[in-house]
Amino acid sequence: MADCCSGGTKLLYSCSGSADVGKLADLVTRKLRDDGYARMTCLAGIGADISGFVVSARGADENITVDGCPQACARKSLERIGVAPLSIVLSDMGYEKGKTPVTDELVRTVAVKIMAGETVKTRPVNTGSACGCGGNC
Numbered sequence: 001m002a003d004c005c006s007g008g009t010k011l012l013y014s015c016s017g018s019a020d021v022g023k024l025a026d027l028v029t030r031k032l033r034d035d036g037y038a039r040m041t042c043l044a045g046i047g048a049d050i051s052g053f054v055v056s057a058r059g060a061d062e063n064i065t066v067d068g069c070p071q072a073c074a075r076k077s078l079e080r081i082g083v084a085p086l087s088i089v090l091s092d093m094g095y096e097k098g099k100t101p102v103t104d105e106l107v108r109t110v111a112v113k114i115m116a117g118e119t120v121k122t123r124p125v126n127t128g129s130a131c132g133c134g135g136n137c
């Protein structure tokens, strides 16, 4: 439990989808956590509207989402609670849904690219925030 649910100021979420790129997102996120990039926490806690997760996301200095495909389920989950994360989408890095066999080497390669900043990270302009704060409350 030390790596989960205990707060922190730079939080990392994975879409952890069933597709190959969702699996890749999950494993890359765990690798990033293990390498000290940020503290991984549970996207499902956001989806379930559990107060501790929501409060932690809103209070974090930074939230980072790793999604497998353009559906961007992790990013949109954060947007629903008024938080604008830095968004990493693996398909933007060239990894195509249904055509990306997940290997240990690929996980390492993607994690290294993210840690080196060799990927597009975007912060959505329209957060869809219910409170209109733009993700700053």
Ligand code: SF4
Pocket (backbone or CB within 6 Å): 015, 016, 017, 018, 019, 021, 022, 067, 068, 069, 070, 071, 072, 073, 074
């Ligand atoms: S972002 Fe794509 S891969 Fe990830 S959970 Fe959503 S639909 Fe699945």
